[in-house]
Amino acid sequence: MNLIYLPLVLLIALLAWFAGRIGFTPKSQGQSKNNFSKDYLVGLNYLLSEQPDKAVDIFIKLLEVDSETVETHLALGHLFRKRGEVERAIRIHQNLIARPQLTKKQRTQATLALGQDYLSAGVLDRAERLLLDVVDSGDFQAPALSMLLDIYQQEKEWEKAIQSAEKYQQIANHPMHSAIAHYNCELALEARRKLGSEQALRYLKRAISIDKDCVRASLLQGEWEAEQGEYKQAIKYFRRVVEQNPAFISEIIKPLANCYEKLGQPEEYLQFLHRCLDNTPRLSLVLALSERIQQEKGASAAAEFVAEQLYTRPSIYGLSRLIELQKQFSEGAAKYNLQLLFNVTQQLIMQKPVYRCDSCGYAGKVLHWQCPSCRRWTTIKPIQGLEGD
Ligand SMILES: [Zn+2]
Incomplete structure (x- = not known):
């Protein structure tokens, strides 16, 4: 027996046992139950003999016998996806959805699972369509919106990401303002390349109005004002970072030095540094x-x-x-x-990293606003202490 299948087999056996399927029911309860457990054992046998495709066929066939095994099949599909065998997961979920005897909620759950399969496989347009159907159904909206957010971030569709995040925030009662502010910063950067500074600045203002502590928006505002020669205004934005999050002070020192130098105000710069050092x-x-x-x-x-x-x-x-x-x-x-x-x-x-993610521990020398490892926003900060700032 290939040992890697063991946990999978045990889990299926356990699930089936809970459902009272595998030979634990008395014979008097009817012939169909016995046929059912026989088929299950054949399926398990295929898994044990490393023929998972044949096992999948058996399990799919079982659905025609009894639609009450939906949960077991969803669990099986989930396991295949977890193991990276997305095609098998897709087959299981597609067959589930095709069953007419499914309740509306069961079909939505299977659609959600299929959407997740396509997301794992990187087929984003199909995943998006399925997940939007799930959101429209009214059931399982929070997980569907969370996956849609993942898709829109991958595709850099920031307006759609904002809409999904706002809806997710409402349904899951989970604050998303920090991420939404970042989506606006992304839109600002895009607008600056395509439409010019005015529209870009509007997005940054929106970012700050959504999350007053959005350091990234302040840094961009400061940088763009300085590029226009508006040094006083730039200083105002850079200094706002100290109130927003003192952990990012290291990010404003060089640009501030440049602005004060351009204005011929070295004393003000020194005073600012001393004041900051006293407080933070x-x-x-x-x-x-x-x-x-x-x-x-x-x-x-x-x-x-x-x-x-x-x-x-x-x-x-x-x-x-x-x-x-x-x-x-x-x-x-x-x-x-x-x-x-x-x-x-x-x-x-x-050799030392400069930034680290509070959430997953990812560390590097570049400041990413979205962690490349755990995909969370604003969790990467300059490292503090002996080996940091
Ligand atoms: Zn992380």
Whole structure:
């Protein structure tokens, strides 16, 4: 026996046992039950002898005998899909839907399962049609809408994604405002390429009105204003990120430095960095301040500042910066050794991810607004602590 089929067989046996099918019913209960269990055993035997297609034929045939086995067949289809055998799952579900004796709810459930099969197989247009039918039926709307959302995100159909998310939010009573704000950001990016800035900015405003903490919308607004030379306005949007989510401070430091420089306001920039450091200590602020101190007072003063900060907030990035500064006013063997240490810390930093998903732990060096692994929105953030910001 191929052991990989064992859990599947056991589950089917268990399901059938619960349904009182496999030989557990007394003989006096009728001939049809005995035929039924015989067919089931033949089906199981095919599974055991690694002939799943023949087993599927038997199980499908059983449906004609008794429509009460719908749940068992849905479970069997689900198992095949889980195992990546989508074609077999599709055959089972298609045959289920074709049975006239199914109730309306059972047919909708089978349609939902078939839609999920096509989604797994990547046949998105067919999956979409089936799932829309499920939503229209009034039953199983929440799982159907959740799958439709998956399809629209894959196809980048953001308006449809917004509609489905709004409906899902209402039916499942699950907040979707963060994702809907991101769909608007996606529409803004698309509009900027095709229609121009005005329409794009309207989408960003909509994103903020839906989710006031949408960091991505603020970053895009700031970036686009700065590109137009509207630095004051850009600063306003970038600074909004601090209130929205201080975890993203590292994302605004460089663009803010550029805006303040263009306006000739280096003092305001410094004040902003100091104020942020007091309220939300982040290493990116320490590094930015250390650059300013180095420019104005030299490497020694900057090193002193970084060392002081490292006592309260140890960090590999801070250590590397301290070594880099220390090296500049060292000589001979000390300088050589510091260079070696600096190289080691830089290599460590190069291997470290910068962002991590709160939900699934996916980590990388690029900020994705939708996690490439768990597909959730806004769960990826800059890493904090010893190896982060
Ligand atoms: Zn994730």
